[in-house]
Every structure is written in structure tokens, then in C-alpha cells.
Amino acid sequence: MNKNTPPEEFTGDLDLNKPQTEAAGIAAITASFEHVLRGTNLVRGWKALVNLNQKDGFDCPSCAWPDPDGQRSPIAEYCESGAKAVADEVMTKHTASPVLFQRYSVAELTEKSDLWLGQQGRLTQPLVLRPGATHYVPIDWSEAFGLIADQLNALESPNQAIFYTSGRASNEAAFVYQLFVKMFGTNNMPDCSNMCHESTTVALTETLGLGKATVTYEDYETADVVMIMGQNPGTTAPRMLTPLEEMKRKGGKIIAVNPLHEAGLLAFKYPQSPRDMLLGGEKLADVFLQVRINSDLALLKAMCKLLLEEEKKTPGKVLDQSFIATHTSGYEAFVKSLDQFDLNELAAQCGLSVAQIQEAVDQFKYTPKLVIVWAMGLTQHKNGVATIQELINLLLLKGSIGIKGGGASPIRGHSNVQGDRTMGVWEKPKPELLEALERVFHFSPPQDNGYDAVASVKAMHEGKASVFFGLGGNFAMAVSDTNYTGEALRNCKLTVHVSTKLNRSHLIHGETALILPCLGRTDHDVQASGPQFISCESTTGVVAQSHGILDAVSPHLKSEVAIICQLAKATLNGKSTVDWDSLMGDYDKIRELIGKTIEGFADYNKKVRQPGGFYLPNGPRKREFAKTSDGKAHFTINAPTPHDLQTGELLLMTIRSHDQFNTTVYKNADRYRGVHNERRVVFMHADDIANLGLQARQAVDLHSRYDGVTRTAHRFLVVPYDIPRGCLAAYFPETNVLVPIDQMAEKSHTPISKSIVVRISPSQE
Ligand SMILES: Nc1nc2c(c(=O)[nH]1)N[C@H]1C(S)=C(S)[C@@H](COP(=O)(O)OP(=O)(O)OC[C@H]3O[C@@H](n4cnc5c(=O)[nH]c(N)nc54)[C@H](O)[C@@H]3O)O[C@H]1N2
Ligand SMILES: Nc1nc2c(c(=O)[nH]1)N[C@H]1C(S)=C(S)[C@@H](COP(=O)(O)OP(=O)(O)OC[C@H]3O[C@@H](n4cnc5c(=O)[nH]c(N)nc54)[C@H](O)[C@@H]3O)O[C@H]1N2
Ligand SMILES: [Mo]
Numbered sequence: 039m040n041k042n043t044p045p046e047e048f049t050g051d052l053d054l055n056k057p058q059t060e061a062a063g064i065a066a067i068t069a070s071f072e073h074v075l076r077g078t079n080l081v082r083g084w085k086a087l088v089n090l091n092q093k094d095g096f097d098c099p100s101c102a103w104p105d106p107d108g109q110r111s112p113i114a115e116y117c118e119s120g121a122k123a124v125a126d127e128v129m130t131k132h133t134a135s136p137v138l139f140q141r142y143s144v145a146e147l148t149e150k151s152d153l154w155l156g157q158q159g160r161l162t163q164p165l166v167l168r169p170g171a172t173h174y175v176p177i178d179w180s181e182a183f184g185l186i187a188d189q190l191n192a193l194e195s196p197n198q199a200i201f202y203t204s205g206r207a208s209n210e211a212a213f214v215y216q217l218f219v220k221m222f223g224t225n226n227m228p229d230c231s232n233m234c235h236e237s238t239t240v241a242l243t244e245t246l247g248l249g250k251a252t253v254t255y256e257d258y259e260t261a262d263v264v265m266i267m268g269q270n271p272g273t274t275a276p277r278m279l280t281p282l283e284e285m286k287r288k289g290g291k292i293i294a295v296n297p298l299h300e301a302g303l304l305a306f307k308y309p310q311s312p313r314d315m316l317l318g319g320e321k322l323a324d325v326f327l328q329v330r331i332n333s334d335l336a337l338l339k340a341m342c343k344l345l346l347e348e349e350k351k352t353p354g355k356v357l358d359q360s361f362i363a364t365h366t367s368g369y370e371a372f373v374k375s376l377d378q379f380d381l382n383e384l385a386a387q388c389g390l391s392v393a394q395i396q397e398a399v400d401q402f403k404y405t406p407k408l409v410i411v412w413a414m415g416l417t418q419h420k421n422g423v424a425t426i427q428e429l430i431n432l433l434l435l436k437g438s439i440g441i442k443g444g445g446a447s448p449i450r451g452h453s454n455v456q457g458d459r460t461m462g463v464w465e466k467p468k469p470e471l472l473e474a475l476e477r478v479f480h481f482s483p484p485q486d487n488g489y490d491a492v493a494s495v496k497a498m499h500e501g502k503a504s505v506f507f508g509l510g511g512n513f514a515m516a517v518s519d520t521n522y523t524g525e526a527l528r529n530c531k532l533t534v535h536v537s538t539k540l541n542r543s544h545l546i547h548g549e550t551a552l553i554l555p556c557l558g559r560t561d562h563d564v565q566a567s568g569p570q571f572i573s574c575e576s577t578t579g580v581v582a583q584s585h586g587i588l589d590a591v592s593p594h595l596k597s598e599v600a601i602i603c604q605l606a607k608a609t610l611n612g613k614s615t616v617d618w619d620s621l622m623g624d625y626d627k628i629r630e631l632i633g634k635t636i637e638g639f640a641d642y643n644k645k646v647r648q649p650g651g652f653y654l655p656n657g658p659r660k661r662e663f664a665k666t667s668d669g670k671a672h673f674t675i676n677a678p679t680p681h682d683l684q685t686g687e688l689l690l691m692t693i694r695s696h697d698q699f700n701t702t703v704y705k706n707a708d709r710y711r712g713v714h715n716e717r718r719v720v721f722m723h724a725d726d727i728a729n730l731g732l733q734a735r736q737a738v739d740l741h742s743r744y745d746g747v748t749r750t751a752h753r754f755l756v757v758p759y760d761i762p763r764g765c766l767a768a769y770f771p772e773t774n775v776l777v778p779i780d781q782m783a784e785k786s787h788t789p790i791s792k793s794i795v796v797r798i799s800p801s802q803e
Contacts, residue, residue: 040521040524041145041148041524041546042514042520042521042523042524042525042528042546043520043521043524043775044151044152044515044542044771044772045149045150045151046718046752046753046772047151047152047153047706047717047718048716048718048737048753049706049715049716050716051715051716052713052714052715052716052719052735052755052757053713053714053715053716054712054713054714054735054757055712055713055714056712057299057301057710057711057712057759057760058301058709058710058711058712059299059301059304059305060301060304060305060306060307061271061272061273061276061279061301061302061304061305061306061307061710082128082588083124083125083128085587085588086124086128086560086587086588087121087124089585089587090120090121090124091105091120093582093649093650094585094649095584095585095587096559096560096584096585096586096587097453097454097559097574097582097583097584098120098123098124098453098559099120099123099124099127099206099453099558099559099560100117100119100120100122100123100124100453100699101119101120101274101275101449101450101451101452101453102205102275102449102450102451102452102453102454102455102456102575102576102577103275103277103278103449103576103577104255104576104577104578104580105255105576105580105582105650106255106280106281107254107255107256107580107650117276117277118276119273119274119276119699120276120277122697122699122704123699124560126156126539126699126702126704127160127538127539127558127559127560128558128560128588132157132158132159133158133159133160133161133162133591133592134158134159134160134161134162134539134540135162135163135592136162136163136165136174136175136176138158138540139165139173139174139175140173140175142173143172143173144167144172144173144174144545144547145172147540147545148542148545151703152515152541152542152701152702152703152771153703153704153705153706155539155540155541155542156539156540156541156702156703156704158539158540159539159591160538160539160555160558160591160592161537161538161539161540161553161555162555162591162592162594162595163176163555163592163594164176164177164178164179164182164552164553164554164555164594165177165552165553166182166185166550166551166552167547167550167551167552168550169549169550174544174551174553177552179594179596179604182552182554183604183605183607183608183609184608185532185550185552186507186532186534186552186605186608186609187605187608187609187611189505189531189532189550190222190505190609191609191611193504193505195223196222196223196224196484197223197224197226197488197502197503198502198503198504198505199222199224199226199503199504199505199506199507200226200228200489200494200497200498200503200505200506200507201215201219201224201226201227201507201509202227202228202229202491202494202506202507202508202509202511202513203215203227203228203229203230203458203463203508203509203510203511204229204230204452204508204509204510204511204512204516205229205230205231205234205450205451205452205453205454205455205456205458205510206452206453206454206510206559207454207458207463207509207510207598208454208457208572208573208574208584208598208599209454209457209458209460209461209572209573209574209575209581209632210572210573210599210625210628210629210632211509211572211597211598211599211602212454212457212458212461212462212463213461213462213628213631213632213635213636214599214602214603214606214618214621214628215463215509215598215602216461216462216463216464216467217462217475217479217606217616218602218603218605218606218609218610220462220467220472220475220481220483220484221479221481221483221606221610221613221614221616222606222609222610223484224484224488225464225465225466225467225484225486225487225488226465226488226489226494226497226503227463227464227465227488228465228488228489228490228491228493228494229455229458229459229463229464229465229491230451230452230455230491230511230516231455231458231459232465232490232491232492232786232787232788233418233491233516233517233518233788233789233791234414234417234450234451234452234455234788235413235417235448235450235451235455236417236490236783236786236787236788237416237417237418237419237422237423237425237426237783237785237786237788238412238416238417238426238448239459239786240423240785240786241422241423241424241426241427241430241786242426242430242446242448243665244427244666244672244674245427245430245666245671245672245674246430246439246446246657246658246663246666246671246672247657247658247663247664247665247666247671248656248657248658248665249459250448250456250579250656251445251446251447251448251577251578251579252439252440252445252446252447252656252658252659253409253444253445253446253447253578253659254578254653254659255281255578255580256442257409257442257443257444257445257447258278258281258282258285258409258447259281259284259285259288260285260288260407260442260443261285261290261407261408261409261443261444262289262290262291262402262405262407262408262443263290263291263292263293263401263402263405263407263408263409264282264285264290264291264292264293264408264409264410264411265292265293265294265295265398265402265408265409265410265411266292266293266294266295266296266303266323266411266412267295267296267334267410267411267412267415267416267429268295268296268334268412268413268414268415268416268417268792269296269411269412269413269414269415269449270296270298270300270302270303270413270415270693270694271300271302271303271411271449272300272301272302272303272306272696272710273300273302273694273695273696273710274413274449274451274694275413275449276302278411278449279302279306279322282306282322283306283320283322286320286321286322287320291324291325291401291402292322292323292324292325293323293324293325293326293327293398293401293402294322294323294325294326294327295327295329295334295337296326296327296328296329296415297328297329297330297331297691297761297762297765297767298328298711298721298759298760298761298767299326299328299760300710301710301711302322302710303322303323303326304321304322304323304326305320305321305322306320306322307320324401325394325397325398325401327388327390327394327395327398328389328390328760328762329388329389329390329762330387330388330389330689330762330764330765331689331691331762331765331792331793332419332421332425332681332689332792332793333387333388333389333678333680334388334415334416334425334428334429335421335424335425335428335676335678335679336384336385336387336388336678336680337384337388337390337395338425338428338429338431338432339376339379339384339428339676339678340379340381340384340385340388340392340395341395341398341399341432342376342428342431342432342435343376343379343381343384344381344392344395344396344399344403345357345399345403345432345435345436346373346376346435348399348403355403355404356403356404356436357435357436357437358406358435358436358437360437361434361437361439361661362434362435362437365661365663365670365671366434366670366671366672366673367668367670367671367672367673368672368673368674368675369434369673371673371675372431372673372674372675375675379678384678387678387680389762389763402436406436406437406438406441406444407438407441407442407443407444408433408436408438408444409438409443409444409445409446409447410429410432410433410438410445410446410447411447411448411449412426412429412447412448412449413448413449413451414451414693414791414792415691415792416429417783417786417788417792418783418788418789418790418791418792418793419783419790419792419793420679420781420782420783420784420790420793421676421678421679421783421784422783422786422788423783423784423785423786424674424676424677424784425676426448427674427676428674428676429446430446430671430672430674431673431674431676433445433446434671434673439658439661439671440658440659440660440661445658445659446658447577447578448577449577450576450577451700452700453559453574454574454575456575456576456577456579457573457574457575457581460575460636460638460654461632461636462475462635462636465487465488465489465490465493466487466488467483470637471635471636472485474634474635474636475635478631478634478635479614479615479616480615481614481615489503490787491513491517491787492517492518492779492780492782492787492789493787494506495517495519495522495523495526495779496526496779496780498526498527498529498530499522499525499526499529501529503530504529504530504531504532504548505530505531505532505533505534505548506527506530506532506533506534506548507533507534507535507536508533508534508535508536508537508543509536509598509602510536510537510538510598511543512541512542512543512700512701512702512771513527513543514527514542514543514546515541515542515543515701515771515774516700516701516771516774517774517779517789518774518777518778518779518781518782518789518790518791519749519774519775519777519778519779520771520774520775521749521775522778522779523546523779524546527543527546527547527548528546528547528548529548530547530548530549531548531549531550532548532549532550532551532552533547533548533550533551533552534551534552534553534554535551535552535553535554536554536556536598536601537553537554537555537556538555538556538557538558539702540553541701541702542701554596554601555592555594555595555596556595556596556597556598556601557586557590557595557596557597557598558586559584559586560586560587560588561586561588561589561590561595562586562587562588562589562590563586563597565597565599565600565622565623565624565625566619566622566623566624567623567624567626569585570597570599570624570625571583571584571585571586571625572584572599572625573629573646573651575654578653579653579654579656580650580651580652580653580654581639581645581646581651581652581654582646582650582651582652583646583647583651597622599621599622599625599628600622603618603619603621603622604618604622606618607619626643629642629643629646630642630643637655638654638655658671681793681795683764683795686730686797686798687795687796687797688722688726688764688765688766688795688796688797688798689764689765689766689793689794689795689796690720690740690742690765690766690767690768690773690776690793690794690795690796691765691766691767691791691792691793691794692767692768692769692770692773692774692776692777692791692792692794693767693768693769693770693792694769694770695707695708695711695713695717695769696708696709696710696711697709698769700771701771703717708769711759713757716755717769717772718753718754718755718768718772719754719755719756719757719768719769720738720740720754720755720756720757720766720767720768720798721757721759721761721766721767721768722756722757722758722759722761722766723758723759723760723761723762723763723764723765724758725763726763726764727756727758730798732756732798732800733756734756734757734758735755735756735757736755736756736800736801737753737754737755737756737800737801738753738754738755738756738798738799738800738801739751739752739753739754739798739799739800739801739802740754740766740768740773740776740796740797740798741776741796741797741798741799742776742777742778742794742795742796742797743795743797744778744781744795745778747778749775749776749778750775750776751768751772751773751775751776752801753801754768766796766798770791773794774791776794776796777789777790777791777794781794
């Protein structure tokens, strides 16, 4: 086994059922409780669940779906995924205490699966792996901070250090983190967004002037049509199905665009509704477009062409000419550019007929109340930015931006990934932020852009960076090219992870390595001034508070805020104007500083205490596009770039199972897709299986070849599935070995995790 990659855990016990045709329902409730009951401490689990997403409770650590603006269900505002995420944080019987690390060397832990590592429970004490040592051993907090400070201060340049963030960090932690890092002297702040919605941020900032959703929670309920592209809501944002069901009951329509007939796109049973449980749930998708992988740009272009034809048939009824004239630029050039594209060719690229696309267009041709929802199915391709810009073209044609029931709706992943960016965690800080930091904190922040996730890996590999610090996450497994990334991390002098649970990034380490255990979302956080709360921003830009409600599993855990403030104090050693102790002792003081520095946060302490929180300012929502280059929303010209697959080549998308949260595997299963007891599976069309001379359940290797180098992911069992010809699906992170580090989206640099060209061969073993 390569020491940079996980063991190829293969259960050999694959069990296949028919994929499900509806999401949630009784099975979801049972699954939620199964996860709660799995631990020994029922009281903790129950207490956590009843406080989840309540106005005085804590923000779900799972996804970034917003809470309802008005009333919340008094019993439960959670879904199966949230219950699993909470159970994962609070319920495990064991703790990953120093005893575990005494028992297993790093080499032995490396042999364990990611599932096993996660099952060891919460980390309890700071740990160090000293140069040449075989085992992690406990270390005092103060020694740990001193060690990191010494290594940072010994660097020739601050730019030799990299500070990663995963999207669970609170606004308060993110703000002090980016402040510390900039005071230290670098903008090397890659984050999970680089691998996630970066294409969205780039596309929306260029076209609308703000890289965030233009919709509010209410818009999902009041839309006439919601088009869901490249997102699997039943698994990755299940609570989204509640407002969608409501909009369907009012007569709304749903269009689903996905290579797979995902259960959560077909039908939904609201688990807390007796009516649904008795009478059956709501059919969701009215039109299902089973597109080929990465053909969405062609589809959107075909839709725009059809809309223009409809406008010719019924002038003034289809396009919003007044919105276009007042608020947009580039319309004429865009319309002219559409002439270059042939409708039949565009449809053929998608694997659809023109009639199918027309059926979708018929749903929204006469209404502007159109919400387009998207996630990783659009962002993680070479042309991810262009596809999202084409989606904006469609919304601009209809005048669907800045109206009730319409708009652009990226669904963010991690629960506070959006807030972290708002707080300034970004390798390309905005000039306004740098000016504000200089004004408020009296220092000269670094002006040059730092490394994003991919550039960080390359810098470590090339020896240009030698300290890696991760605030949460599992960088080694999340980023592409697992082997290359592993070599990069092993090149470091120091790797540090602030974590709640053990993961593989702790095992792929630098010369010295530290694990700093922190409080999670569910834990009480008590500092010098008393109990603290933190705050997070949802995908619709609502900032709300979150209170931990359980006692921490160990007295040695520190909050992320405390860890960063103490590290800042040790590293900057009196060279900063900030009183780190006072910030750590009272988070209101951090929020005061955020209020002085970041737009939209004036009176933060007051506003965040309103039940349900507050909406951040959002120009596009009010049809204000002041932050684009000409103050208008932009039509853009984007050309589809079909994959030119050779014989034997297929296009692979790497997706999430229903039983994982990113790199955390809850179970070797994917209930909605009917897969049990195994994760190393590859979903294939029956004709492709036959054509390649393969059999169902046969073990195969997947090979990607880019720039003359072949990368292989070993031993995946073939699962015949309803997926377009030429397309494959398999789970991440196991497939990240196949993605070359320099294969990324144009402009956003997001790895091409959803369109990897591969070949298949029978496994040799
Ligand atoms: N339970 C659970 N919830 C999660 C997560 C988790 O791992 N588990 N992760 C969180 C995070 S960080 C994120 S970013 C989100 C991710 O949420 P999603 O983006 O919904 O997650 P993925 O599994 O990556 O699924 C992408 C979907 O896009 C489809 N797809 C793939 N390629 C294409 C394409 O080319 N075109 C189209 N139209 N569709 C395509 C796939 O079939 C799949 O249905 O979820 C968040 N919530
Ligand atoms: N091939 C492929 N690769 C992908 C993707 C894909 O679809 N395909 N998706 C990409 C996406 S969208 C994302 S967002 C990234 C995810 O990348 P990351 O955010 O880096 O990964 P996670 O798996 O979410 O990180 C899990 C770890 O975070 C730690 N953790 C959990 N809660 C907390 C907390 O409250 N505080 C701290 N400090 N630590 C905590 C735990 O130790 C846990 O092991 O992966 C990306 N990689
Ligand atoms: Mo994500």
C-alpha cells in the first residue's frame, strides 16, 4: 500500500437493492434514530437533536441550508443528514484519547480505513509527533503553541506557511484567524471553497457583482418553477425538500437536471407530516432531464435559444425587456452569439431531444418566478465558471433576479463556508477588506494574492512552503491527486491540524506534526467572561447565533477561537495591536471588531441576538449591480466544450454517498442508490458494461491518463445503473487519486472532480 493513500478497503460483501424513488419518510426517521441510538449516551444525543436548528439552539454542523424565516417546528428542525452529523460529533462511545495513540503507531493507523479512523470518537488532548517518532504523544497546549510559533518565525518568508480552513469554522473563529494570518504576513489562506463553490463565486462576482445566492428562503416556496441542476438535495440538503414540497402544493413545477435519477429529486415524504406518512409524499420533478455529465452549458444555451424563439411567437410575454434594458449589459452580443449554435447539436451533446428541452422551457417561458438551484454537478468541471455564467444569462433573459420567487441559488456545502469567506478567509482578499483591516488594526496587511488549495499543494511539493496549518477539514483526502498531495504534505517541516476527530490528514504528516483538539458545534463554550455563542451564515446570507448545549468530552479541549488567539499571541509576541486575551475571553468583543471591519455587520452583537438572526445586505436581490465593472448585470458569451472521448474512454463524476459527510464515512452504504456493505463501486450503464466485456459486480480498475501520466484507482465493483451511456459515477474521496493536481476549472481552479476521463480494465488482483 502506498503510504499516501488510504487502504483500498474492500468488503467483498456488496449487496444491491433497487434504487429508491423517494427521499426521507419513515426510513429516514429510523436512520436518524439509529445513529442516535448507536452511542451509549442517549441523553446527550436526545438533547442535541431537540436543540438542533432551534432559534436558541445550535446551528446544524452538516450543510449550509438556511432555517425557515418564520416559525420552526417545535419538535425537530433537522434531517437525517443533520442527525448523522450530530451523532458523529456527540454520540460515539469511545474517545480518541492518548491511549489510542499509545496503542497504535502512525504506521499502524495508516493501515486502518477512513471509516475506522472516524469511529474512534472525539480527540481529547493535544498531540505531537516529533521528528523520527513512530507515535503521537500528548503535549501541553503552551508547548504546542510555542513549537508552532518558533517554526513560523523561523521561516524566511511568511509566504512559506499555508493556513487552510474547512467550512465549519464560526464567523468569530474565521475573523480572528484571517486577522492573525494577515498580521503574520501572508494571504496563503486556501479553503474548502476552492474545491467546492469557487466556480460559483467567480461566475456570480463577474456577472452580478456579488458571489452569493440572490434568493431568500421564501423564494423557494413562492417560485413558480425551481430548476435543480447538479445537486442531490435528498442527501446533501434534505431540508430543502420541505419548501419545495410547499411550492409544489401551491402548483409550482420542478425541473431536475442530473445524470442520475436521485431519490430526492423524484419524490419526498416529509418525515414530520402524518399526512405524508399515510397518503404518500409529493412527486417532485415534473420534468427530468437526464443529461450527460458536463453537458449543462449546452443545455442552458439550448434553453436560451428556445426562449428567444418563444419571445418571437409571443412578443413581450417571455423575456423581460424592461429589466434587460435597465439593468443589464451585453444583451445584443449575447443574442447574436446564439446564432452560432445549432439547437439539434446542443441537444445531442446533452443526450436529449429538442422536444425534451422544450418541455422544460414550457414550464417557465411565461413566468419570471424561476429559481435555479445548483451545486457540485456544475462547479467541478473545467468549464464550471462558464456553465454558471450561462445559467445567469437565462435568469437575466427572464428578469428573474431580484424578484419574489426568482433568482440564483447556489447551495453551499459546509455549514459556515459562506461566512468564513465573508469574514475574510480567502487567498484573494478584497481591497476593501485590506483597507478596513489597516484602518481598524493599524498594520499593513500583505497585498499579494496567496495560494489557493491546488497552488498550496504545488508550493509544498516544490518546497516553496513548509508549514501547513489546517483549521478543520481533511485536506489530504479532500484535495485532488492523493499521492502527489501526500508527497507535498510529507515535504513540510510542520503540519498542524485543529480537529474534532481523527482523520487521514493527521497521518500524512510533516517532519513534526501536531493535532490540536477543539470544541465542536454542539459543545458548551465557556471563556473568561462566561458562556459564549458563535455565529454562522447560511447559503441565503442569514447570520444567526449557535449555542453549544453539551459538556465537552474532555477538559483539555479548547475552542477554535481560543486556539487561534493563543497561537497569535505566541507567534506575534507583542508585535500586534490586538489584545488577543480579551477577544478570546469574550466573543462579543470579536463581533464588535467584525462590525467595524466588515460590511453589513454594524450592530452585530445586537442583530445576532434577534431570534432567527439577520439577512446580510445583498445588492442583486434589490436589482443593484453596483459592484460589477459597469454597474449592470452582465450577459456573457460562453461556448460549450464537448469532451472528445476516444473509444474505451468514459467520463467519471465523483459523488457523495448517502452515508458520508465529505471525507467522513458513516457507513459502507448508499441507501438511496440501493448499495449496501461496499463503497468501492462504479455505477455504469448496462450497455457500456457489455461493450467493454465486463460483468455486473466484477472488480475493475479505473485509469485516468493526462499529459502522458496514468493514475489508477484499484478494485471497484461494477454496478449496473440508470446512467447515460459513456458516463460513470463513483464515490469521493477514494477516487481523488485519479484527478491530476493541475486539472482544474478555468478561472476558479476547482479540481475537475465531476468530469475525469477514465478507462476501465478488469482488476488483476
Ligand atoms: N449528507 C451530506 N450532506 C452534505 C455533504 C455530504 O458529504 N453529505 N457535503 C456538503 C458539501 S461540502 C457540499 S459542497 C454539498 C454537495 O452537494 P451536492 O453537489 O448535491 O453533492 P454531490 O454528491 O457532489 O452531488 C452532485 C450531484 O450532481 C450530479 N452531477 C454530477 N455531475 C453532473 C453534471 O455534469 N451535470 C449535472 N446536471 N449533474 C451532475 C450528481 O449525479 C449528483 O446528484 O453537500 C453538503 N451536504
Ligand atoms: N473528488 C472529489 N473531491 C472533493 C469533492 C468532490 O465532490 N469530489 N468535494 C469537495 C468539497 S465540495 C469540499 S467542501 C471538500 C471538503 O474538504 P474538507 O472540509 O477539508 O473535509 P471534511 O471531510 O469536511 O473534513 C472533515 C474533518 O473536519 C474536522 N472537523 C469536523 N468538525 C469540525 C469543527 O467543528 N472544527 C474543526 N476544527 N474541525 C472539525 C474533523 O476532524 C473531520 O475529520 O472536499 C472536496 N473534495
Ligand atoms: Mo463543499
